[in-house]
Amino acid sequence: MDTVVLLLLITFPVAALLFGLYSIFNDFYKYFAEEVRYWIKIRQPISKDHLRILKKYCAYYNRLDTSQKPEFERKIQRFMYSKRFIARSVPVVTAEMRVLISASAIQLTFALPGIYLSNFDKILIYADSYYSQITKKYHLGEVNPRAGMIILSWHHFVQGYGDLDDGYNVAIHEMAHAIHFENLIKNDEVAFLDQHALSSLAQITNRELPKINRGRHLLRSYAGTNQYEFFAVTLEYFFEKPVELNAEIPDLYQTIAALLRQDPLKLYNFSN
Numbered sequence: 001m002d003t004v005v006l007l008l009l010i011t012f013p014v015a016a017l018l019f020g021l022y023s024i025f026n027d028f029y030k031y032f033a034e035e036v037r038y039w040i041k042i043r044q045p046i047s048k049d050h051l052r053i054l055k056k057y058c059a060y061y062n063r064l065d066t067s068q069k070p071e072f073e074r075k076i077q078r079f080m081y082s083k084r085f086i087a088r089s090v091p092v093v094t095a096e097m098r099v100l101i102s103a104s105a106i107q108l109t110f111a112l113p114g115i116y117l118s119n120f121d122k123i124l125i126y127a128d129s130y131y132s133q134i135t136k137k138y139h140l141g142e143v144n145p146r147a148g149m150i151i152l153s154w155h156h157f158v159q160g161y162g163d164l165d166d167g168y169n170v171a172i173h174e175m176a177h178a179i180h181f182e183n184l185i186k187n188d189e190v191a192f193l194d195q196h197a198l199s200s201l202a203q204i205t206n207r208e209l210p211k212i213n214r215g216r217h218l219l220r221s222y223a224g225t226n227q228y229e230f231f232a233v234t235l236e237y238f239f240e241k242p243v244e245l246n247a248e249i250p251d252l253y254q255t256i257a258a259l260l261r262q263d264p265l266k267l268y269n270f271s272n
């Protein structure tokens with residue numbers, strides 16, 4: 001009897017120890033396997049299917065110089081495989097959604113070395129506008145930096161790129177918010193935006209906000225809400241109405257060009 005008790009006393013902690021070790025090893029293995037998969041994926045060239053989607057639907061990609069396209073594809077690949085795309089009211093996340101949402105982010109960060117909006121590792125996709133329990137309003141998109149989420153209505157995403165020069169583009173708008181937050185969040189991508197250009201932007205924002213709120217302004221009235229909406233709406237105009245923005249508020253256009261290190265006016269000339 002004593003031997004049985006002794007055996008039980010030894011067996012139980014040993015089994016518990018082995019189980020603990022197995023759990024730790026299993027977690028480590030899963031994490032390691034995931035990292036290896038990601039490491040391999042981001043080094044692979046973009047798939048033929050994904051490239052076909054880019055060529056068919058991404059005007060920005062098509063306007064790039066031939067020498068810039070491989071870099072854009074590489075960045076798409078890395079962005080796409082570093083995010084979790086989550087279907088909310090869409091039945092499934094399609095390849096078009098993955099590629100084109102990634103392209104909308106890379107459109108803004110293309111010339112910013114090593115910037116993949118790393119705080120935002122989840123992209124939630126709704127079929128249409130959705131009701132937010134937090135704001136008690138319907139949204140077309142939003143970013144949640146605490147939860148690391150970028151949220152988009154696919155219907156409005158498509159609508160935004162359906163008309164390339166109306167100054168409305170929900171994806172550019174939300175990615176602009178994400179860049180703004182990413183620059184402030186203390187991680188490996190903190191403070192990547194040029195400080196001098198940010199100071200100019202703050203001065204221009206203070207000058208323009210009262211003008212927007214008095215009416216008759218190039219930027220739509222929503223830009224007058226606060227400095228964040230001013231930045232997000234300005235980026236929609238920067239990419240979709242660069243001629244008008246540069247003509248009406250040239251210092252704002254040049255400041256955004258300095259912040260993002262790219263100039264849509266020159267980009268658009270590539271295709272001419």
Ligand SMILES: [Zn+2]
Pocket residue numbers: 173177228229232
């Ligand atoms: Zn906004």
